[in-house]
Amino acid sequence: MISIYRYESPIAPNLHIFRETAMEAFPMAIVGFAVAFSVAKVYSVKHDYTIDGNQELIAFGVSNIFGASFKSFAASTALSRSAVQESTGGKTQIAGLLSALIVMIVTLAIGFLLDPLPKSVLGAVVI
Numbered sequence: 001m002i003s004i005y006r007y008e009s010p011i012a013p014n015l016h017i018f019r020e021t022a023m024e025a026f027p028m029a030i031v032g033f034a035v036a037f038s039v040a041k042v043y044s045v046k047h048d049y050t051i052d053g054n055q056e057l058i059a060f061g062v063s064n065i066f067g068a069s070f071k072s073f074a075a076s077t078a079l080s081r082s083a084v085q086e087s088t089g090g091k092t093q094i095a096g097l098l099s100a101l102i103v104m105i106v107t108l109a110i111g112f113l114l115d116p117l118p119k120s121v122l123g124a125v126v127i
Contacts, residue, residue, distance in 0.1 A: 013068060029060075029074075033056070037053055040077070081099075
């Protein structure tokens with residue numbers, strides 16, 4: 001039987017879980033931001049533009065709060081993805097959007113083949 005794979009509908013945050021995990025999540029958020037900011041700094045120096053740490057922090061916060069409503073993994077930076085995008089000539093966020101759309105289309109088209117894999121393996125997909 002063929003089933004159709006869909007993304008889940010958004011849900012309201014569970015404040016009980018938030019209280020239980022806030023102390024463990026805070027250091028992980030700091031490390032994630034530090035990695036993301038350092039990668040952004042490397043490419044800003046390489047391509048001669050400035051970055052604002054406050055703007056980066058707000059962007060990560062908003063994207064992770066929004067993503068949590070869809071039960072997504074926390075967003076951070078992947079140096080390997082940034083390096084591939086930069087080496088292939090990607091200069092804007094449209095290149096990242098296109099790579100994310102390709103991953104989404106592939107997961108919707110052949111998601112049934114990924115069912116036996118543990119979620120930790122799926123989390124390693126670099127978008």
